[in-house]
Amino acid sequence: MGYELLVMKFGGTNMQDARAVRHSASLAGRSIQGGVKVVVVVSAMAGVTNSLLKLAGAAQAGDIASANDEIALLRTRHFAAAQELGAAPDSAVVRELREMHETLRQAVYGVYLLRELTPRSRDLIVAFGERLSAPLMSLALEQAGLRAHHLTGGEAGILTDTHFGNAKPLPGTYERVKDRLSGLLAAGVTPVVAGFMGETDKGAITTLGRGGTDFSATIVGKALGADEVWAWKDVDGVMSADPRVVKDARNIEVLSYGEVMELAYFGAKVLHPLAVTPLQESGIPLRVKSAADPDFPGTLVQAEARDEAGHPVKAVTAIRNVSIINVSGAGVLGIPEVIASVFDAIARENVTLLMVSQSSSMSNVSLAVQTADAERTLTALRAGVSLELQIEEQPGVAVLAIVGSGMRGQRGVSARMFTALADEDVNILMISQGSSELNVSVAVEGEHVETATRAVHRAFDLGQRALA
Numbered sequence: 001m002g003y004e005l006l007v008m009k010f011g012g013t014n015m016q017d018a019r020a021v022r023h024s025a026s027l028a029g030r031s032i033q034g035g036v037k038v039v040v041v042v043s044a045m046a047g048v049t050n051s052l053l054k055l056a057g058a059a060q061a062g063d064i065a066s067a068n069d070e071i072a073l074l075r076t077r078h079f080a081a082a083q084e085l086g087a088a089p090d091s092a093v094v095r096e097l098r099e100m101h102e103t104l105r106q107a108v109y110g111v112y113l114l115r116e117l118t119p120r121s122r123d124l125i126v127a128f129g130e131r132l133s134a135p136l137m138s139l140a141l142e143q144a145g146l147r148a149h150h151l152t153g154g155e156a157g158i159l160t161d162t163h164f165g166n167a168k169p170l171p172g173t174y175e176r177v178k179d180r181l182s183g184l185l186a187a188g189v190t191p192v193v194a195g196f197m198g199e200t201d202k203g204a205i206t207t208l209g210r211g212g213t214d215f216s217a218t219i220v221g222k223a224l225g226a227d228e229v230w231a232w233k234d235v236d237g238v239m240s241a242d243p244r245v246v247k248d249a250r251n252i253e254v255l256s257y258g259e260v261m262e263l264a265y266f267g268a269k270v271l272h273p274l275a276v277t278p279l280q281e282s283g284i285p286l287r288v289k290s291a292a293d294p295d296f297p298g299t300l301v302q303a304e305a306r307d308e309a310g311h312p313v314k315a316v317t318a319i320r321n322v323s324i325i326n327v328s329g330a331g332v333l334g335i336p337e338v339i340a341s342v343f344d345a346i347a348r349e350n351v352t353l354l355m356v357s358q359s360s361s362m363s364n365v366s367l368a369v370q371t372a373d374a375e376r377t378l379t380a381l382r383a384g385v386s387l388e389l390q391i392e393e394q395p396g397v398a399v400l401a402i403v404g405s406g407m408r409g410q411r412g413v414s415a416r417m418f419t420a421l422a423d424e425d426v427n428i429l430m431i432s433q434g435s436s437e438l439n440v441s442v443a444v445e446g447e448h449v450e451t452a453t454r455a456v457h458r459a460f461d462l463g464q465r466a467l468a
């Protein structure tokens, strides 16, 4: 279709074993053989990031035996894949994997000795997932007769701030990526970039947040002015709901950058919440495509939304494991400084606020945060807010959101959502509407999240529509 340059991202499922890696390489190969230059960006093999986090935690807790057992399992998995992809035992790839595993083992041993796992050392350890999968992709491309060269995120030019665990690219990144990758592309070599990771200006390894390989791919896409970025997935595209929860969820053909960001922010695991941000300025489209059905168009994410009359909502998403934090007491009453200090405390701790609502009596402010962030939020609030206030956590909550640009200026959308929930006896704990009018979100009891998702999906007729 007249492409010159594409960036292709392969996620954990598409890298999970030798067979999946070979299939992913063949998807890139189809375009390369058709004369398109391709940059491949890869995630860790499925489950590896979680294993690395787990073994780092075990080392910190003093359980080096469990950590080493886990490293041994990872080692076997990577070696088996390399062997199955045709690497000889004394080949450069096998030597490289062995060296990386040795460095990983040493880093983990350091954590064990210190009994300390800093965000910086966690990033160093967790980025090995992607560093170990990149050589496997290079190998598979070479076995398919193509020339490939793998690089870490830092080697590819991704320069980030020092926000370990959630780093953001620095402006200089784009020039650097272009410098580092253009030569390879011009020489007919396919760069294979380890996703999810970058590097600070001092060379410390950072990660871009869970699911960050999507973000790496769009950073590279912007840097090179790619025609499109393709994120290959184990689903048809971005769907009207998580297909694991709603069986008749359907593929959405077109979404705007704004819609996809809202969807990702409110829990649709399919893309990293910041993934489209590098593309917005240049208007480069992102396509979410099915690795199992490569000719299916998937979802096109672009600047403009495409709305269908009578269908203001495009998708429903949910975030589980949420806590509501209630700040109440006479002290809240009409005092803007109290509200300001609540937000200050949250900002200092870098906590993501999922929802905020203030009661009309103004004596109560409720905040919804991930339960994993609740303890930090409570501590920050207690330290940062001076007046006599009651601060309480209600765990076990979920946030449900409907997203769609067709909701703008439309009356009755929220009412339809609330009625669907009421009909299923689902109690609404909090309500908020995004100022962009791209979403309405509600907090519900966690145990009702699946029933609520299905009810809202039905109420907006989001499922597979019968063919006319």
Ligand SMILES: Nc1ncnc2c1ncn2[C@@H]1O[C@H](COP(=O)(O)OP(=O)(O)O)[C@@H](O)[C@H]1O
Pocket: 010, 011, 012, 013, 014, 043, 211, 232, 233, 234, 235, 237, 238, 239, 240, 241, 242, 243, 244, 267, 268, 269, 270, 271, 315
């Ligand atoms: N609205 C949605 N559309 C598509 N997939 C979704 C949605 N919400 C959640 N998901 C889940 O996201 C998963 C794909 O994301 P992920 O596993 O991170 O992709 P990958 O690792 O392949 O990049 C799917 O398996 C699906 O269950």
Ligand SMILES: N[C@@H](CC(=O)OP(=O)(O)O)C(=O)O
Pocket: 010, 011, 012, 013, 043, 044, 046, 049, 050, 129, 195, 196, 209, 210, 211, 212, 213, 214
């Ligand atoms: N491996 C990282 C980064 C990533 O993007 O993975 P995936 O593409 O499999 O969601 C993670 O698990 O968070």
